[in-house]
Amino acid sequence: MDKRARERIVAKCERFVTAWTAPGDPAETFRALADRVGPRLDVYGGGDSVQRLESRVAELLGKDAAALFPSGTMAQQIALRIVCDRSGCSTVGFHPQCHLDVHEERGYAHLHGLHARPIGNRNRLIARADLDEVGEPLGALLLELPQRDLGGQLPAWRDLRAQTSWARRNGVALHLDGARLWQCRPFYRRPLREIAALFDTVYVSLYKDLGGLGGCVLAGPEDVIAEARVWRIRHGGRLSTYEPMALSAERGLDAILPRMPALVRKAREIGVALAEVDGIDVVPDPPQVAMLHVHVRGDLERLQDVVLEIAKERRTLIAGYLAPTAVTRVQMTEISVGPATLDVSTDEIAELYAELVRRAAKPRRARAR
Numbered sequence: 001m002d003k004r005a006r007e008r009i010v011a012k013c014e015r016f017v018t019a020w021t022a023p024g025d026p027a028e029t030f031r032a033l034a035d036r037v038g039p040r041l042d043v044y045g046g047g048d049s050v051q052r053l054e055s056r057v058a059e060l061l062g063k064d065a066a067a068l069f070p071s072g073t074m075a076q077q078i079a080l081r082i083v084c085d086r087s088g089c090s091t092v093g094f095h096p097q098c099h100l101d102v103h104e105e106r107g108y109a110h111l112h113g114l115h116a117r118p119i120g121n122r123n124r125l126i127a128r129a130d131l132d133e134v135g136e137p138l139g140a141l142l143l144e145l146p147q148r149d150l151g152g153q154l155p156a157w158r159d160l161r162a163q164t165s166w167a168r169r170n171g172v173a174l175h176l177d178g179a180r181l182w183q184c185r186p187f188y189r190r191p192l193r194e195i196a197a198l199f200d201t202v203y204v205s206l207y208k209d210l211g212g213l214g215g216c217v218l219a220g221p222e223d224v225i226a227e228a229r230v231w232r233i234r235h236g237g238r239l240s241t242y243e244p245m246a247l248s249a250e251r252g253l254d255a256i257l258p259r260m261p262a263l264v265r266k267a268r269e270i271g272v273a274l275a276e277v278d279g280i281d282v283v284p285d286p287p288q289v290a291m292l293h294v295h296v297r298g299d300l301e302r303l304q305d306v307v308l309e310i311a312k313e314r315r316t317l318i319a320g321y322l323a324p325t326a327v328t329r330v331q332m333t334e335i336s337v338g339p340a341t342l343d344v345s346t347d348e349i350a351e352l353y354a355e356l357v358r359r360a361a362k363p364r365r366a367r368a369r
């Protein structure tokens with residue numbers, strides 16, 4: 001099926017199992033922002049809305065200072081550059097599936113001359129024992145909570161503490177890729193500031209989970225954040241206004257963050273229900289945050305076609321994409337649970353995924369009869 005035909009089917013969908021595929025109502029978003037806007041728009045990040053947001057996130061994360069950035073890609077390179085400059089060591093340790101390495105064209109190396117030291121196995125989380133294998137000085141250790149490319153896995157609190165203590169003992173700066181840190185509180189049963197306290201610098205996204213119009217916040221010590229603001233200019237990140245990012249992020253903090261425990265419960269429910277379906281595996285099993293990966297048995301193209309058949313018949317999009325895995329005839333998709341997901345009952349999600357596997361297993365001709 002060509003791209004246009006696919007888009008036409010998706011455009012007619014009314015329900016979306018994975019939150020980021022839900023188009024939302026742009027006009028409603030802008031109306032809601034209009035209600036929040038003050039007498040003056042932010043100019044170059046100095047406005048009230050931006051300062052309010054920065055203080056609010058700093059407070060939530062228990063950090064002295066915070067700054068708004070146009071993207072996590074920019075903010076994290078800058079955080080690592082600063083702490084590595086200070087330690088005089090340009091090597092950064094991180095998981096082999098670290099976002100900076102896999103999805104950001106290795107900007108940290110090209111723009112900042114930093115070197116990567118992958119730690120542990122790409123198919124599981126970093127464990128305390130992996131750190132003993134590093135065997136070379138590190139300028140920084142970056143941990144990602146939750147680890148997105150592993151379906152949103154989190155280390156046990158005790159293991160996380162052991163890893164961060166190792167870094168402290170060895171004088172290694174700790175940076176948290178907390179793109180989806182908002183989802184972690186129910187698993188750890190601790191306030192975000194207690195999780196963030198294990199790290200020197202923390203990045204959180206404003207558009208993942210919170211549904212903002214882009215951007216992120218980098219939080220940490222006053223002097224690091226002051227220097228990060230200089231690097232933000234060097235990176236071309238001093239926007240003429242951050243108003244839409246700041247206002248929409250505040251809206252997310254007010255309206256979505258308090259719902260996070262319910263979203264995590266829903267992800268867990270979906271995981272439990274899908275794990276019962278023949279031909280489906282859930283990663284992790286059970287889900288730990290408001291996302292999960294679903295591994296589905298079947299041929300890639302056939303599964304993609306059936307997702308669209310179901311979308312057409314039921315006006316429900318059950319998967320935003322399907323991608324191959326290392327296992328032949330097993331494909332994966334990511335379910336990110338957001339407010340839109342709550343509109344589809346867990347039983348129906350399991351029923352639709354079972355239907356997906358069943359139809360995909362039938363040869364095309366047999367189905368046509």
Ligand SMILES: Cc1ncc(COP(=O)(O)O)c(C=O)c1O
Pocket residue numbers: 070071072073074099100144148177179180205215216
């Ligand atoms: C774990 C993780 N870190 C960092 C980023 C980068 O964020 P941004 O899209 O704001 O550059 C992403 C984006 O998907 C992410 O998933």
